[in-house]
Amino acid sequence: MARETLQTALEARAAPMALARDEGKGRLRCLACGHRCLIPEGRAGICKVRFNRGGTLYGPWGYVAALQDDPIEKKPFYHALPGSMATSFGMLGCDFHCGYCQNWLTSQALRDEQALAPIRPIEARAIVDHARHVGALSVTSTYNEPLITSEWAVEVFREARAARLTTAYVSNGNSTDEVIAYLRPWLDLCKIDLKGFDDKRYRALGGTLQNVLDGIARAQRAGFWVEVVTLVVPGFNDSDEELRAIAGFLVELSPDIPWHVTAFHPDYRMSDRGATPVATLMRARTFGQAAGLRYVYAGNLPGRVGDGENTRCPQCGELLIERRGFRVLRQRLERGQCARCRAPIPGFWEPRAAEAPARVRETRIGSP
Numbered sequence: 244m245a246r247e248t249l250q251t252a253l254e255a256r257a258a259p260m261a262l263a264r265d266e267g268k269g270r271l272r273c274l275a276c277g278h279r280c281l282i283p284e285g286r287a288g289i290c291k292v293r294f295n296r297g298g299t300l301y302g303p304w305g306y307v308a309a310l311q312d313d314p315i316e317k318k319p320f321y322h323a324l325p326g327s328m329a330t331s332f333g334m335l336g337c338d339f340h341c342g343y344c345q346n347w348l349t350s351q352a353l354r355d356e357q358a359l360a361p362i363r364p365i366e367a368r369a370i371v372d373h374a375r376h377v378g379a380l381s382v383t384s385t386y387n388e389p390l391i392t393s394e395w396a397v398e399v400f401r402e403a404r405a406a407r408l409t410t411a412y413v414s415n416g417n418s419t420d421e422v423i424a425y426l427r428p429w430l431d432l433c434k435i436d437l438k439g440f441d442d443k444r445y446r447a448l449g450g451t452l453q454n455v456l457d458g459i460a461r462a463q464r465a466g467f468w469v470e471v472v473t474l475v476v477p478g479f480n481d482s483d484e485e486l487r488a489i490a491g492f493l494v495e496l497s498p499d500i501p502w503h504v505t506a507f508h509p510d511y512r513m514s515d516r517g518a519t520p521v522a523t524l525m526r527a528r529t530f531g532q533a534a535g536l537r538y539v540y541a542g543n544l545p546g547r548v549g550d551g552e553n554t555r556c557p558q559c560g561e562l563l564i565e566r567r568g569f570r571v572l573r574q575r576l577e578r579g580q581c582a583r584c585r586a587p588i589p590g591f592w593e594p595r596a597a598e599a600p601a602r603v604r605e606t607r608i609g610s611p
C-alpha cells in the first residue's frame with residue numbers, strides 16, 4: 244500500500260483516544276508514551292499514528308497489521324504460562340526508531356519508505372475468538388509499540404478477560420503514569436526492553452534512558468509480571484561496564500526479575516556488524532548472576548548456551564523448566580513451587596481459564 248493510501252486508511256479507521264489532555268488553544272497533550280507530545284490542531288505526534296483533529300485526539304483502532312500465534316517463550320516470557328500459545332497482534336507505528344528493529348516493517352511503516360505493511364480491519368472480539376480457537380492462553384500486543392495503541396489494546400483485553408485469557412504487552416517501556424494507570428485493570432504481563440545503560444545512545448534510538456528505567460519500575464509497581472530483555476549488540480551495548488550497570492539496576496528493583504540477554508543478528512539498518520557471539524551472552528549472564536539476579540537467561544542461540552535457557556530453583560538448584568529455543572522440554576514446577584524443596588518461584592504460572600485447553604500444554608510440554 245502506498246504511503247499516502249496507508250495514512251488515509253489509518254485516518255479513516257482512527258477513533259477518539261482516552262489518553263489525552265486539553266492544553267488550551269486547540270492543543271492536546273498525548274499521555275500514551277513518555278514523549279508526552281503537545282499536538283496542535285491538524286498535526287500528529289512523534290509516532291505519527293495519534294493526531295489532533297478538531298480538538299480531539301484520534302488514534303489507531305479496529306485493525307491489525309499482524310496477527311499470529313507464537314509460543315509464549317518467543318515474546319519472551321519464561322515465567323508465565325510455560326509451554327502455552329500466545330495469540331499476538333500488532334498495529335503500525337512506534338515512538339522509537341531503533342536501527343536494529345526486528346519488527347521494522349510494522350513499527351516504522353509511517354516513517355520509512357521501505358516499510359509498508361498492509362492492514363486488515365478486525366473487531367476486538369474476532370482476535371479473542373481466534374485465540375480461543377487455536378487454544379492460546381494469552382493475548383499479546385506486540386510487533387509495534389503497544390503503548391501508543393493502548394486504547395485498542397484495552398478494547399481487545401476486555402474481550403480477552405471475559406474469555407479468561409491472560410493479557411500481555413511487549414514494550415519498549417517508554418511509559419507514563421497515566422498509561423500505566425489506564426492499563427492496570429487489564430494487563431497481566433509486561434516484557435520490557437532495556438536497550439542499554441547509556442542515555443546518549445538511548446536518545447539516538449528515540450527515547451531517554453531514565454524514562455525507560457522509570458517505566459520498568461512503574462510496571463512492576465502496578466503489579467504486572469515484568470520480564471526484561473536486553474538485545475546485546477556488539478559494539479553498541481556489550482561492554483562490561485554497561486552490562487554490569489543494567490544488572491545492578493535490575494537487582495536493586497528485585498532479584499526476582501527475569502533478565503533475558505539475547506543475541507543480535509544484523510537487521511534493518513544495522514548490518515555493519517556481526518551477530519552476537521555465544522561468549523558475549525555468557526559474559527552478560529555471568530554479570531547478572533554475580534549481581535544477584537536469580538533468573539538470567541541467554542536467548543536467540545538455542546542449544547548453544549548450556550544451562551542458559553533453563554530455569555533452576557535458586558534455593559536447591561533443581562532443574563525446573565528445561566527449554567530449547569521456544570520449546571519447553573520438561574518442567575518440574577508445582578503450583579509455582581519447586582517440586583523438590585517447595586521454594587516459591589515467582590511468576591504467572593496458572594492460566595485464568597478454569598477449562599484451560601489441556602491439549603496445548605500436552606503437546607508443547609513433553610519428555611526430553
Ligand code: SF4
Pocket residue numbers: 273274275276277278279280287288289290291292293338390391
Ligand atoms: S504515543 Fe507518544 S509519540 Fe505518539 S503522540 Fe502520544 S506521546 Fe507522542
